[in-house]
Amino acid sequence: MxxxxxxxxxxxxxxxxxxxxxxxxxxxxxxxxxxxxxxxxxxxxxxxxxxxxxxxxxxxxxxERPGSATPRRFSAARLAAHRAKLGLSAAAYGKLVGMSGATIYLWEQGKSRPNAEQLLRLAEARSLSRNAALQKIGG
Missing domain, CATH: 1.20.5 (Single alpha-helices involved in coiled-coils or other helix-helix interfaces)
Structure with missing residues (x-):
């Protein structure tokens, strides 16, 4: 079993x-x-x-620029080149766009970036000739 x-x-x-x-x-x-x-x-x-x-x-x-389909880009090198092309100091260029010279310097060094409103002012300054820029800042 x-x-x-x-x-x-x-x-x-x-x-x-x-x-x-x-x-x-x-x-x-x-x-x-x-x-x-x-x-x-x-x-x-x-x-x-x-x-x-x-x-x-x-x-x-x-x-985006308000009322425009063209986007605005920022480049520190282009900003520095444009300022040099106009022959302006950072302080004078800052006066042109309504900022301080230190702010322009920081943008050119890439340590800070402009906001949308400031980008619009930079775009307006970019369209100015050297003489028009000098007249606008009063120099």
Missing amino acids: TNIASVLKSEISRIARKEVRAEIDSLRKASVQYRSAIAQLRRQVSELDKKLKQAAQASSRTV
């Missing part, structure tokens, strides 16, 4: 292991698919974050 009981017990264990193994295999396959899907979603999120940062940087570099 003990022989039949042990054979029956071992057969039940074998069948149970076989069924558990089949269940585990299906769960492993599902897990692999889920991990793959998660990795793909992470790549998509990373790509979208990168695009969002690029768009944010682009929007911070350009400022």
